[in-house]
Amino acid sequence: MKISILKKVNQIFFLLFIFSLSLFSQTHIEPQTIEIKGYPVIVDGDTLIKFYEPLGSFNPEVRANETQARLLALFNKKEVIADSFNIKYQNNFYLIRYKSQVLFSITDYDAKYLNRKSDELAEEYLAIIKDAAFEYSVKYSNSFILKRLGISLGILLLLLLLLFLLRKLFPKVYIFIESLEGKLFKSISIKKIEILTAENLIITFLALAKLLRLFTTLLIIYISIEQIFAALPWTENWRLPALRGFFLTVFLTFFAFTLLKGINSLTVHMLKRIRVWKGSLIRGISIKKVNIVSEERIINSLFVLLKTIRNVINILIVYFYITVVFSLYEFTQNWASTLISYLVDPFISVIKSMVEFLPSLVFIVVIIIVTRYIIKFIRFIFSEIEKGNLEIPRFLPDWSMPTFKIFRFLIIVFAVIIIYPHLPGSSSKAFEGVSVMLGILLSLASASAISNIVSGTVLTYMNAFKLGDRVKIADTVGDIIEKTLLVTRVRTAKNVEITIPNSIILSNHLINFSKSQTENKLILHTTVTIGYDVPWKQVHQLLIDAALNTEGIFKEISPFVLQTSLDDFYVSYELNAYTDSPNRMAFIYSELHENTQDKFNEAGVEIMSPHYGAHRDGNQSAIPSDYLPKDYKVPSFQISQIWESKKEEKKDE
Secondary structure (H helix, E strand, O other), X not given: OHHHHHHHHHHHHHHHHHHHHHHHHHHHHOHHHOOOOOEEEEEOOEEEEEEOOOEOOEOHHHHHHHHHHHHHHHXXXXXXXXXXXXXXXXXXXXXXXXXXXXXXXXXXXXXXXXXXXXXXXXXXXXXXXXXXXXXXXXXXXXXXXHHHHHHXXXXXXXXXXXXXXXXXHHHHHHHHHHHOEOOOEOOEEEXXXXXXXXXXXXXXXXXXXXXXXXXXHHHHHHHHHHHHHHHOOOOOOOOOHHHHHHHHHHHHHHHHHHHHHHHXXXXXXXXXXXXXXXXXXXXXXXXXXXXXXOHHHHHHHHHHHHHHHHHHHHHHHHHHHHHHHHHOOHHHHHHHHHHHHHHHHHHHHHHHHHHHHHHHHHHHHHHHHHHHHHHHHHHHHHHHHHHOOOOOOOOOHHHHHHHHHHHHHHHHHHHHHHHHHHOOOOOOHHHHHHHHHHHHHHHHHOHHHHHXXXXXXXXXXXXOOOOOOEEEEOOEEEEEEEEOOOEEEEEEOOOOEEEEEHHHHHHOOEEEHHHHHHHHOEEEEEEEEEOOOOOHHHHHHHHHHHHHOOOOEOOOOOOEEEEEEEOOOOEEEEEEEEEOOHHHHHHHHHHHHHHHHHHHHHOOOOEOOOOOOOOOOOOOOOOOHHHOOOOOOOOOOOHHHHHHHHHHHHHHO
16 A cells, blocks of 8 residues: 555656656747847848858858858859759758859758748748849949949049139138128127227138138048949948048047137137226226225236136037047947046936925025014014013013024024925935034034123123123223123223123123112212311311212212221221212212312311321421411421420439
């Protein structure tokens, strides 16, 4: 039982193996599934037949070459009879023969490859060979050759005649062009300023006429040679790409040379004309009699621009000349296509990128327009707040413009974030790398700037000062003339402008004299020291009178005096007076001190400040002489009294 099962399994595997081999053999011998190159049999430039299949040890190429050699040898004989070609079937082959000479054979594989029957294919090939033999014999007959030689001679004579006519015609054309100077060709002027002279126009048209003569001559020569070659039986099938390329190369060379020379001459002419236009067409640019750009600078810039344009055009002309010349020859056509691709591919890529970028560009333009109008609306709101037409509780008008700038910055940043993904190349690794690098550089380099910006923002909303306030920042005292997010500028009483970074202001104490004056009036104070021999009430009154006589001291609120200390030799009196002009502090202090001196001198009170050492007996008074009585005399020293007192002391002893 087991043996029978094994036999059945072996039979099944054997059948499967045979079936797979049959499938493989069928697919392997199917000629239609294999792409085979056909080798042509060419006679006198015409392809007669092609061989695709080998014959024994002869591959298709060998079959084609041998058949071509036999046909050429046969056709070159003077007498070839078309009816002598025949077909003979022998050994499963169809033999194509001339009389008894075998020219080539046709196999079943040849017919099967072309999906034809062998006998039909043999009849078709026989007809082709007969027609080729007849045409070859007619073409190379003596009468036909003599006829074609006559045609070639006529073409040659016509060529010489045309060249003679061109030689006679074009000098007259040159003379005619020169005679048109002042008639048809006139100088080209703009606002009575000559741009291009008639002589330059004549030279240009003469160059074009000479170029036309060259082109016409080369074209006539090329057409004549091509027709002569086509008329002769030995050369009628010749292709003349090299000759055509040679003539076109000569013409293009002269054309490119003429174009380069013309551009260089035009550039030289324009450079000369620019010098002539100085002071007329070319003038310096001035704003309110301030010369921004001089005429010489404009002329030099135009020189550089013209020379740059000339060089770019010359490079393009040479580039296209080389490309076109390469395209004229078969062995350099690949080079021409490569050169064209170097110039055209980037241009096409740019155009394609621009077309693809149009939807994103529309989106970006819409975002920019919307952002602009939003900023305008916000500017209008904060301008109304600044003017007082719109009030927001606890929002000072001075905060309006700084707040607007912050809002504007945030809106622009938000717009840039939205626009960024739509920029060309934004998703590329290079763009991302550059963005990261710039971000790192900005973060490292702008640490102090960001600190100042944050400090400036904090100072704005602290309402610490405003423009025009008299402040003291550290050791600097002056008026605020400018405040930005980065720095604050202060002008001192000596008219010195000092720029202080906002971070320094925030890290130091700040005194605002103007803000004190606005809320509770600013108190100016100064201290004098007076001896104990002067009544304190008199000193108080003298100081108050001096303050009231000072310009800039607020009169509605009476000044007051504080006795700050009782020292060993004098009493310190501090005068306090209100003012509403903190920006004139230095002048008010100066005038206050002057009035204090006058009042005390008028009252005969000496200011013993800080110390004044003197022997009161026999000493000149410290009061200026203008305030002393007219009969005042300097007392003398009373030494006698001291001497008498010493004598009495001795008697007592």
